[in-house]
Amino acid sequence: MIRGVFQLKHVPNVDFVHISGKEDLLANLDESSILLIDWESDPPPLVELIHAAKGKNPNTPILLLCPKMKAGTALAGIKAGAASIVNKPLDPDDLIRSIRLAVQKGQATRPTVNVEFINPFIDAAKNVFSQMCQVEIKRKKIFLKDDYKMMGDVSGAMSLAGIASGSVVVSLPRELACMVVGNMLGEAPATDLTQDVKDAVGEIINMIAGQAKAALVKTRYHFTISIPNVITDPGQEIFHQKGAPNIVVLFEGAGFDFVLQVCLAPNDSPTAETLEKPVAPTA
Amino acid sequence: MKILVVDDSTTMRRIxxxxxxxxxxxxxVEAGDGVEGLNQLQANPDVDMVLTDWNMPNMxxxxxxxxxxxxIPSTKLPVIMVTTEAEKANVVAAIKAGANNYIVKPFTPDIVKTKLEPFLKKD
Structure with a gap:
């Protein structure tokens, strides 16, 4: 048993069932189930498990328990339908908070993706990668993510404020980030997540946010931008309004998948009562 | 011709x-924000052109x-804004403040060369 999950045994009204495979899962899964999957197996069986669970009950909240260093590859699980990633070693409070959020989201009516504000970000990302990074990118999928955690090995984040507020984050796998900075500078790809790579990722999100901002002027999604942050902790939460939809756009470029997260809501929207600050990263 | 490039992103300065x-x-010569930029101008009074970002810390x-x-009037020292701030209102504000031209990020090398061409002089 994973350390930390043990804490759940002490939560009232929780029946704890350990399952060890697809058949076992299908036999035990019901409408009140929450599925916690330990990311120690290889992606194919894990993805198969998620598909099996979603096939039986599409509303099953699924959380991946994943070592921080594997958060980039856990993207496969998110793509397959998992709601969230919880970093290992597990912090019991973080685990319980993530479960609660996943359950709330599952019970609520899911918001729809608002193309009015997401398309300018998609167009901006395509322009920035094409013009500055010499990488043509293709949108593969758009989906709503049930938590506000970052994915990928390195993320550039821009807090947005104004008539609307929230944030936009681009998260790249290490290999793509290293390649992109090489292209931007006309040099060989970087060999690690150096300061140059982090700076370049910050500049990428700066340009994406700036271009989207211009496209959204005079709309209820208008915002101002400031100085970008670069994060290499995939478990950190992005700046968001409480309850605002976290839209994830999955892109493919140069053979790599990466994501753009946009969490933006007008300040006069019903969800805008509170601005939630990012949670400090766990050690 | 000496050119001052001011941007808080080292990547952008190198590009x-x-x-x-x-x-x-x-x-x-380079600077990471407006304060450093003013210091560089003081240390390098022979700078012929300035390219500057908009959103930077400190200044x-x-x-x-x-x-x-x-x-320094715009006829003596051209200043070109190179920024992600693409809104028309920002362009107008920069020109009113004395910018000689405005380049929006992202850009291609050809766009930069075209925008700078009127202000470049050969030594």
Whole structure:
């Protein structure tokens, strides 16, 4: 048993069932189930498990328990339908908070993706990668993510404020980030997540946010931008309004998948009562 | 010709510097924000052109531009904004504050060269 999950045994009204495979899962899964999957197996069986669970009950909240260093590859699980990633070693409070959020989201009516504000970000990302990074990118999928955690090995984040507020984050796998900075500078790809790579990722999100901002002027999604942050902790939460939809756009470029997260809501929207600050990263 | 490039992103400074160097302009000084930019101008009074970002810590590009224009007119020292701030209102504000031209990020090397061409002089 994973350390930390043990804490759940002490939560009232929780029946704890350990399952060890697809058949076992299908036999035990019901409408009140929450599925916690330990990311120690290889992606194919894990993805198969998620598909099996979603096939039986599409509303099953699924959380991946994943070592921080594997958060980039856990993207496969998110793509397959998992709601969230919880970093290992597990912090019991973080685990319980993530479960609660996943359950709330599952019970609520899911918001729809608002193309009015997401398309300018998609167009901006395509322009920035094409013009500055010499990488043509293709949108593969758009989906709503049930938590506000970052994915990928390195993320550039821009807090947005104004008539609307929230944030936009681009998260790249290490290999793509290293390649992109090489292209931007006309040099060989970087060999690690150096300061140059982090700076370049910050500049990428700066340009994406700036271009989207211009496209959204005079709309209820208008915002101002400031100085970008670069994060290499995939478990950190992005700046968001409480309850605002976290839209994830999955892109493919140069053979790599990466994501753009946009969490933006007008300040006069019903969800805008509170601005939630990012949670400090766990050690 | 000496050119001052001001941007808080070292990556962006290197990208712009590489474009300038590829056009034969390799006498470049750099700064990471408006305060450093003013210091560089004081240390390098022979700077012929300034390229500056808008959003920077300590002193932003618009304030930096306004400080320059307190003492140096646009005919003596061209200042080009190179920024993600693409809204028309921002362009107007920068031109009113004394910017000679405006380049929006993202850009291609050709866009930069075209926008700078009227202000470049061969040594």
């Amino acid at each position: 712009i510097s590489n474009i300038l160097k590829s056009s034969g302009y390799d006498n470049i 932003n590009g618009l304030d930096f531009l306004a400080k320059i224009r307190e003492t």
